[in-house]
Amino acid sequence: MKTPLSVLTALLALSLASAGCNMTGTVVANEVVEESVEVESGSSILVETFNGRISVITGGDTTIEARVVKRGSGRSQGEAERDLARVELTIFREGTRVTVAVRRTDDALSLGNSGADVELSVPLDSSLELRTSNGRIESANVTGSVIARSSNGGVTIRDATGVDAETSNGPLTVAESSGRLDLRTSNGALDIVSAENAVVRAETSNGSLGFSG
Numbered sequence: 660m661k662t663p664l665s666v667l668t669a670l671l672a673l674s675l676a677s678a679g680c681n682m683t684g685t686v687v688a689n690e691v692v693e694e695s696v697e698v699e700s701g702s703s704i705l706v707e708t709f710n711g712r713i714s715v716i717t718g719g720d721t722t723i724e725a726r727v728v729k730r731g732s733g734r735s736q737g738e739a740e741r742d743l744a745r746v747e748l749t750i751f752r753e754g755t756r757v758t759v760a761v762r763r764t765d766d767a768l769s770l771g772n773s774g775a776d777v778e779l780s781v782p783l784d785s786s787l788e789l790r791t792s793n794g795r796i797e798s799a800n801v802t803g804s805v806i807a808r809s810s811n812g813g814v815t816i817r818d819a820t821g822v823d824a825e826t827s828n829g830p831l832t833v834a835e836s837s838g839r840l841d842l843r844t845s846n847g848a849l850d851i852v853s854a855e856n857a858v859v860r861a862e863t864s865n866g867s868l869g870f871s872g
Contacts, residue, residue, distance in 0.1 A: 687772055688731045688739035692748055696723045699755050701803070703786040708761040710774025712794040712812070715787060717801055718780025725750060725759055725779050732772035742773055787819075795829065804838070813847065830866070 698721060706713050710730075718724055731743025745767070749760045761775040774793070781787075786803035789796050795812040798805050804821035807814050813829035816822055821838035824831055831844040834852040842849055842861045849863040851870050861868060 685732050685772055686734065686736055686739045688733075688736065688743045690729045690743055690746075692725075692727045692729065694725045694727075694750055696725070696750065696752055696757055697721055698723055698752065698757055698782065698785075700782060701784050701786070702755045702757060702782065703788070703803075704779070704781055705756065705758045705760070705788045705790075706777055706779065707759070707790045708775045708777050708794070709763075709791065710772070710793045711761070711776040711791060713777045713779075713789045713791050713796045715779045715781060715789065715798040715801055717783045717799075720782050723757055723779060723781050723785075725777065727759070727761065727775055727777050729761065729775045730773055742771065746773055746775060748775070796824075796826075814844075831863075 704723065727748055729743060729746045729748060731739050731746055733739040733742050745764045747762055747764050751758055759777060781801060783801065784803050785801055787798060787801060788806040790808045791812065793811045794809060796807045796809050796814045798819065799817045802818055802820055805816050805819040807816060807824040809826040809829065811828045812826060814824050814826045815832045816824060816836060817834045819836040822833050822836055823841045824833065825843040826847065827845045828847060830847040831842055832850045833840055833842060836854055837856045840854060840857050840859045844866060845864045846866060848867045849861055851859060851861065
């Protein structure tokens with residue numbers, strides 16, 4: 660059964676402000692959403708976003724803290740705010756699985772500068788599935804398994820038990836992790852640091868491959 664957002668602890672901070680015009684004349688509007696979700700030990704967490712980074716660290720034993728910065732863009736403040744309204748955030752819990760998803764509500768041919776950055780603090784033993792485009796992924800001190808997918812962004816994962824990671828046009832680094840490490844990148848370096856009790860499958864093209872520790 661899905662737990663609706665209204666019964667979860669939620670804090671919404673709205674900040675609509677022009678970032679000024681950049682070199683292309685684009686105005687950006689931002690909305691900051693902060694939410695807290697109670698979870699069980701060993702929960703799995705799915706994060707999906709676009710044109711933005713994902714950062715995960717450890718926090719409370721039974722709580723996920725999420726901070727999401729959504730962006731819309733346009734040629735004027737009004738146009739940017741209308742674009743921001745089409746960037747939709749959904750957070751829900753279903754059993755031991757929590758989903759944090761950012762999507763557009765339309766089928767825009769060009770995303771412009773719209774997108775969202777997602778920051779999470781999660782229980783130590785969580786399992787993660789992290790997906791973004793045009794953004795980096797970082798996970799530190801979370802000891803469950805990690806699946807990571809990005810494009811046009813680097814991926815850095817530390818302290819995981821089992822990693823399946825893939826990116827393009829960015830470096831991929833896995834440090835102090837164990838279990839099966841299935842790693843793929845193109846147009847970027849791939850580095851494995853201090854892996855113990857690990858079975859490694861690593862592929863890269865147009866980039867270096869390094870083992871250390």
